[in-house]
Amino acid sequence: MPQQAPTPSTRQTELLEAAYQYALDHGLTDLSLRPLAQAIGSSPRVLLFLFKSKDGLVRALLARARAEELAFLDRARQPDRPAGLVPAVEGVWAWLAAKEHRPLLRLWAEAYARSLVQPDGVWAGFARATVEDWLGVLAGCQPQAERDSEDGAARRTLALAVLRGALLDLLATDDEKRITAAVAHQLALLRD
Template identity: 80%
Template structure:
C-alpha cells in the first residue's frame, strides 16, 4: 500500500510531527516502529496504514526535515537585491551554530551519510539533493553578473564547503567559538578573493 501523503489527515500530520520530534532525539538509523509508536501514542499498525511502510515513514520524516532546512534557505533569497555570498554565508552560519538547531543538524548529518552508503533506501538522493538546494540558494544570493560568471559556481562551492566542513566540526566538538572564528576568517578570505576578481 503506498503512503497516504497526497492529502494528509489531521491525525497523519500530528503523528508525523510527533515522529519528527522523536527522530530529532533518537535519529533514524535504528528507527523501530514499535518504540516510536509507543512514544508518540500510536501503534505500528496505524503508522503502517498512514505511511505505507517504514520506508514511507522515513521518507515523510526526511521531507519534514528538508522543509525546515528550505525555510531557512528561502529566507536568504532576495533576487531583487542579492546580499552576496559572504553575507549569506554569515547568516546561514549564525543559524547553523545556534544550539537549538543541533538536533536537526545531527539528523541531517546522519541522513546525508546514510544516503551515500545506502543509495537505494528511503534516503536515496538526499545528499545530492541537499547540495543542489544549497548551491541554488547561494546562487540566488550572488549578483547576476557574479552568478553567471565562470567563477560563480566555484565561489558557491567554496562557500558551501566552508559551511559544511565547519558544521561537521561543530557537531563533533561543540566548540562553537573556535569554529565560528574559523568560519568568519575563511569567509573574509573568500570575500576578499571575490572582490579582487570583480
C-alpha cells in the first residue's frame, strides 16, 4: 500500500503560497533561496527544513501552479453537456488571453520549456502532464462519437497546438488583438 504524503503544516502552506506569489513575479529559472526567503519573511534554513531541498521547493511550486491550472480546467469540463470543441477553445482562449493570468502563464511556459530540455529531476514530466491534461479537457468537450474517433483526436490536438502557439506568441508580444483574431480564424477552419 503506497504511503500518503504527510499533510503540510500551516507554516509550510503559508510559505508555499508566498513563494508561489514570488515565483509568479520572478520565475523559477534563477530562483535563489536567500532572496526568496527574505522576500517572504523566512530564512533559507526554514525553507530547506520544510521542503527538504531547493528541488523539493521547486517541485512544490510546480505542483501549486499545476493545481491552479487544473482548477481552471475542471471548471471548463462539462462531461454531461459537451459544448463542442470550438466553443471550448473560445472559452479557454478568453481565459488564457486575460491579462491577470499572464504571470501564471509565464510560469507555465518556463516550466514547460525546462521540462523539455531537462527531462529528468525536478522538471520531469511537467510538459507531458500538461499536454495530457489539456487534451483530456478538450476531449471532454467533444461529443462522444467525435471524442472516440481518430479525427476527433486530431482535431483536439490541432486545437491544443493553436492554443499553445497563440499563448507563446501572446507572452512574447502582448499583441492580444492580433493573436485573438488569428485564433478566431483558425477556429472558423476547425468548424468545417
